[in-house]
Amino acid sequence: MANLVYKRVSTDQQSTARQDLVLEEAGVENPVVFEEDPGTSTRSSARSSANC
Numbered sequence: 426m427a428n429l430v431y432k433r434v435s436t437d438q439q440s441t442a443r444q445d446l447v448l449e450e451a452g453v454e455n456p457v458v459f460e461e462d463p464g465t466s467t468r469s470s471a472r473s474s475a476n477c
Contacts, residue, residue, distance in 0.1 A: 427457045428453050428454075428455070428456045428457060429456070429457050429459050430448065430453070430456040430457065430458050430459070431458075431459060431460050432444045432445075432458060432460075433460075
């Protein structure tokens with residue numbers, strides 16, 4: 426049976442390294458990554474907002 430894995434981070438400055446570590450610690454061997462979503466947040470901080 427395959428172990429399907431979805432890995433995601435909130436910003437492009439984060440990585441999935443911690444998720445990989447947790448999978449390894451849990452003994453998940455050869456996970457099948459069906460989607461790895463890099464930083465997709467479009468939020469901007471209040472300081473960089475043009476409306477402030």
